Amino acid sequence: MNDPLTLGYILSGTALGLLLLISIFFYRLGYWRASGVRGPRFDRLAPALQLNQSTWRAEFSSFGQRMDDEAHVVTLTFRQSGSRLAAEGLDESGRRWSLEGVVFQRHITFLTLERSTAGHALGSGHLDAAEPHQMVGTHSSTSRVAGCVLVRTLRLHQVLPESEDSVAETNADESVDVMPPVHS
Numbered sequence: 001m002n003d004p005l006t007l008g009y010i011l012s013g014t015a016l017g018l019l020l021l022i023s024i025f026f027y028r029l030g031y032w033r034a035s036g037v038r039g040p041r042f043d044r045l046a047p048a049l050q051l052n053q054s055t056w057r058a059e060f061s062s063f064g065q066r067m068d069d070e071a072h073v074v075t076l077t078f079r080q081s082g083s084r085l086a087a088e089g090l091d092e093s094g095r096r097w098s099l100e101g102v103v104f105q106r107h108i109t110f111l112t113l114e115r116s117t118a119g120h121a122l123g124s125g126h127l128d129a130a131e132p133h134q135m136v137g138t139h140s141s142t143s144r145v146a147g148c149v150l151v152r153t154l155r156l157h158q159v160l161p162e163s164e165d166s167v168a169e170t171n172a173d174e175s176v177d178v179m180p181p182v183h184s
Helices: 004-043 164-173
Strands: 055-061 073-081 084-091 096-104 107-116 119-131 134-143 148-159
Touching (some): 073 096, 107 134
Antiparallel strands (some): 055 073, 119 134
16 A cells, blocks of 8 residues: 555546546536526527428538548438427448537527547538528538538438329339230
8 A cells, every 4th residue: 555656546546536426416417507597498499490200411512622531411310399409310421420409490500420430520500491391501510531620511401201192103104014915
């Protein structure tokens, strides 16, 4: 026990444990205080967009920069509760994307998290819904490849489910080889 290295390990472990307990306490305290303040006012925002259970294809433009390993297309599935919005999706490279934000009228402000084996990238953005099935805005995020923050144009197009009518029209337009009738 007289070894200074062992004593240093014990003291640093105790300090880290105490720091962890203090941070958990303040996290809980902040969460408790925010729940009383944020809830009703936050839910009174008037969202004009209903995006729950809809799928969107997000396309990024890099303002003339060619970034081969950056995600250019992400398919996102949205969940919405009042004005709160969350989405999960995958890009062309198989990287997972998460989006959380708020909807106010026809505008969305959000944060993104891109998860890959190389690390995480955090971003933020704003979208405006000009048309019923299209949104346009900007997105900025960190880039490990470029070593800087990228500001990109973001366009979202809604992926509409195929209706039975469109499937029937497709089947009617397909050419089918018809065998001549057999006479006996």
